[in-house]
Amino acid sequence: MNLHEFKRIILEYHREINENVNTAFRFLGVNYGLTMLQFRLLMEIYRQGPHTIGSLAEACGIAGANISTMCKKLEKQGFVRRMRDQTDERVVRIRLTDFGEGTIREIDRYLNDKLTRILANEAEETFEMITAGMGKISSLLLKMGSDDEGEVGETP
Template identity: 25%
Template sequence: MLSHEGPPDTPPLHPSAFMLQALLTMANETEREVARHLGLNLTDYRALGAVSQAGPMTVGALAAQLGATAATTTAIVSRLELHGFVERLRSSEDRRQVHVTCTPAAAAAISALMRPLVTATSDHLASLPQDQQAEIGTFLNTVLQLMQHHLLTLSEKDTP
């Protein structure tokens, strides 16, 4: 977490940088609460979220996205499947390949929990003048790109 006061030789951070940090913290807390409502631990919920957003994927692709081993991801998928959140489907192109997909019931449960926030956010954005909407979209896209770059930088660093 960033502190409002940095090292003495660094320029002060823009106040909005702290708002972004608060937003990310709130997103993490919301994610934990949604997982709790679904009866899932956070790791399993993140796997479910990845499958829900990306669509059908192999266990290997899911493992890569989660940064987990294939064995760990297989265990996660088995737990999610046991509770009816995902199902395994054989590929129509290559019957040896199995894809994990989110069940309609799981998608509906996630949507029911997130729809109020998404709707309120969309409604608020729609109430703003078009130029502000465009500026916000540009800003959020820039922040997304900065975060993707930072994530890549972090993942390339040697771990102790």
């Protein structure tokens, strides 16, 4: 396979995977009024406990200003509570409300049931191949992102 073909295939799979993730998680918006990104934030808080805006941004790889805006919206929807730190008012802490925690547990249970049903007949080797392949893609993309040679518009 040549470089051009490899690049085309990777970009096409990226598009397909994004579309399929959106389709698979469409129920979040329909049933809970959540975007995939909001769900990721809520799951991070659910798994790791309360966060600051900064720690949540870092954990999810998203700019702090965007996290702050999303958390304000999630607070209005009743999923989280935002609190100023008593020792440093610049710091905002985010925690799940009882409603938010119950919702995430419900979604997590639904996903576990669905995945268990769908993946029940898959061989262990399938999971190993998928995770190894995704790890390799992630590693290659990390190398691309950290390579400071060949920036667009520059001539070597």
